[in-house]
Amino acid sequence: DQQVKQNSPSLSVQEGRISILNCDYTNSMFDYFLWYKKYPAEGPTFLISISSIKDKNEDGRFTVFLNKSAKHLSLHIVPSQPGDSAVYFCAALWAGNTPLVFGKGTRLSVIA
Amino acid sequence: DAGITQSPRHKVTETGTPVTLRCHQTENHRYMYWYRQDPGHGLRLIHYSYGVKDTDKGEVSDGYSVSRSKTEDFLLTLESATSSQTSVYFCAISHGQGDQPQHFGDGTRLSIL
Structure with a gap:
């Protein structure tokens, strides 16, 4: 049973507009949530994270929102740029040094 | 970039042969x-x-074994x-403290014919 779900396999957005990537989870014991970005032929790179005790974390153009009651988080990219075109993975973990649990990813295409 | 090196980067081999992938870190x-x-x-662990x-x-551990005889090397067999x-195989490393993120290598593309 998938504990972290990214239900949209792909998303297409125009340059300059907002990109919203969604992620749902089933385990209320997760302590942290992370987003990774992956370009073809490269390894995933860490983008931004949020603790379960917060509801928002912002880093430049990237903001992650967490709604614990809905077990839902989202990544907002504003403004979207062509270089943001990549696969984005949502991941979660329990404190205590356990491995990350990943979603299946969403492919974002930013169209110029 | 985190000091992670995966080798080989690409490999083609035949069914039934043994294969070992190496991950080396300098962190x-x-x-x-x-x-x-x-x-x-x-990504599946x-x-x-x-x-x-x-x-x-x-x-997804069935059919795989690992060994780690020193801090810097982690082998997948x-x-x-x-x-x-x-598949494409990725190695990652982390401190393992709190929300310290994992850092990934660039992957090994393995084809088994």
């Missing part, structure tokens, strides 16, 4: 991980290590490769 991180990435499945000689299974193990 002295305690935790090391092996994932595979397949279309429609995202194969095995991980939380110290020298300390390893544990992940979600396919004892008898099968076509279903054709």
Whole structure:
């Protein structure tokens, strides 16, 4: 049973507009949530994270929102740029040094 | 970039042959991980290590074994490769503290014919 779900396999957005990537989870014991970005032929790179005790974390153009009651988080990219075109993975973990649990990813295409 | 090197970067081999993938880190991180990435499945954990000689299974460990004899090296072995193990394999490392993120290598593309 998938504990972290990214239900949209792909998303297409125009340059300059907002990109919203969604992620749902089933385990209320997760302590942290992370987003990774992956370009073809490269390894995933860490983008931004949020603790379960917060509801928002912002880093430049990237903001992650967490709604614990809905077990839902989202990544907002504003403004979207062509270089943001990549696969984005949502991941979660329990404190205590356990491995990350990943979603299946969403492919974002930013169209110029 | 985190000091992670995966070797080889590409490999083609035949069904039934043994294959070993190597992950080498220069960051002295305690935790090391092996994932595979397949279309429609995202990243799935194969095995991980939380110290020298300390390893544990992940979600898709069948058909794989690992070894970690020193901090910097984590080996993934396919004892008898099968076509279903054709995939891209990623190694990752982390401190393993709080939300310290894992850092990934650039992957090994393995094709088993």
